[in-house]
Amino acid sequence: MDEIDVYLRRRSEIYTWMARNSIAMVVLEDTEGRRDPAVRYFSGHPSDALLILTITGHCVLCPWDENLAYQKAQVDVVVPYTDFGRHPVAAIKGIAEQVGAPHRSRIEIPAVTPYPVFLRYVEALPEYDVLCRETGVHTEIARMRSIKDETEIALLEKACAITNDIMDRIEDQVRSGKIATELDVALLIEKEARKAGAEGTSFETLAAGPSRSWGIHAFPAYTSGAFPAQGLSILDFGIKFEGYSSDVTMTFASGPLTTAQEKQITLVEKAYKAALEIYKPGNFTRDASLKVDEIFRKAKKTMPHGLGHGIGLEPHEGPAVRNREDNDWVFEPGMAVTLEPGLYDPKHGGCRLENSILITEQGNRPLTRSRIVRLG
């Protein structure tokens, strides 16, 4: 399937949904503070734009950077943002008129629209019914994006293959002593990712030596401190290839370890294996999380974060894999999700094992080969 067809096919699903739900116009917005990669998903335009889909099957892009749009966007029309004085509300009003959205029809804006901005839309569009809903087109898009199509799986596989190569290189350089600090490992990742053609890392690499690995997300993300060193060191990173993110965490266990540290490793590995059995089509994602909770609870431990999340155009997207009661996601073939049990102790440090996993018809297929690396 060529590139243009991919976007057309994705949009046509939404046009159908709009027809069924009587929505005349859907507004997507990617802007500083409110990123929405759905703009890229439906148009190829990477960032900073409004994307408007109409029930009549038209797709209008209003980009901050017009030149970038002419290079990247696969849409019906590009309307410069400057035509509307760089005001999103004015742009939507203008575009609604240009595409001839019938008065009294329904326009759905992003669910993350701040309440005061929502009021501005309502004020500016008195002829329309402006919807901003927790459950609406954005839920539908999240559900759609949670199941990767062939194009997406190929890109994720590429991101994960680069990640695997980088992990192997890191392990080699850790063992040979070439990597001595958090900074060393973080810069190696940045460099190798870009050299392999990636857009970069998909989030700030988190490299925490033993004195800092107790933090779920160490702050700062990396320093010039020792990495690894005696005890438990955590390395959490992902790389982004044509927009698609991998996500892995390695733990380096440098002996001699305390009994508590050995126990952390054993428990995390046990939880990982047990959860992977549940990462299969038809199972509730919540059940994988509850299984891990149970294993940790028996050892009087608690995991202070979710068990996993979808990956794709965002490093965190649907499905959620966590124990909250309102989580009703079910694993389906085509989902790409992380599995990342971890335990943290202010005294003994942290241990986390994370891979990126594709749910398949048969069960699952790990796309990455992260591991707990034992040293010395």
Next chain:
Amino acid sequence: MDEIDVYLRRRSEIYTWMARNSIAMVVLEDTEGRRDPAVRYFSGHPSDALLILTITGHCVLCPWDENLAYQKAQVDVVVPYTDFGRHPVAAIKGIAEQVGAPHRSRIEIPAVTPYPVFLRYVEALPEYDVLCRETGVHTEIARMRSIKDETEIALLEKACAITNDIMDRIEDQVRSGKIATELDVALLIEKEARKAGAEGTSFETLAAGPSRSWGIHAFPAYTSGAFPAQGLSILDFGIKFEGYSSDVTMTFASGPLTTAQEKQITLVEKAYKAALEIYKPGNFTRDASLKVDEIFRKAKKTMPHGLGHGIGLEPHEGPAVRNREDNDWVFEPGMAVTLEPGLYDPKHGGCRLENSILITEQGNRPLTRSRIVRLG
């Protein structure tokens, strides 16, 4: 002034404002997708938390990572997020009860709260009047944060001093040929920033060789492509020191240049100088922007972005320096702002000159020494 006093003094300004405006409780939230460094500004806790200020002068932190809070936060009480099943709305309801906020009093939540989430707050807090306003406590905090106190100026000066050293090093290595690609220069910045004790870069370094410098913000931010090379190359970066961000852009002009490129450089430098004259207490920031527009318009050029913005705990914060009619910011002593005129041409590439500038009683003091570097 010691560290704790700084936070107490900042909070006391807000307590006074709350008393004047009859707000019983103010809620600040820093979370993925809705970052708010005001949490750090008032508490020292770096990220991912709810911060609650009460009219009775109490400050409660509800952090995602409890261990991090015990290390970093200077607050009256830390309440673990897990006490509320990790639901922000439940946390606010619980804390309102714990601090004894009187029924029928006013609770102000972040102005960026999505409309559907706002509805959840209203539903969960029927005893209170929930405010989510475009102009409210968050405007007041932005205004307060736009004027840096002594502690902040010292941190910005440190961030800018590191930035200056890095710029000198970059110019040296560009001239000696040691830097040959966008990747080289971006990694050098990451490395030198962390080695100098910075938390990292404050946004993704943007290094664009001549074939990509036409983009306001090149995409991807940097690649393994040549940098610099014949023509115009842009390097936009900032570093973050204890939370505070510098922001500079260098242009490398590698001859021979076209007449159009020479003209871009001359115009950008002219606009920069003219605008700097207006960066003085009492002047409207909009007037600096209009002056630059005028210079460019005379040459039949347009700048596709704002002229500047405040810097501090965010790489973009108040004041805005732009030409929109609703911009009524006035330069005041203590403001730290960028000045960044630029011109872009799909054929000839882009040229931008940006420095970080402190507004003083007397006028202004550039904190960074960026420049347009002419090569060969």
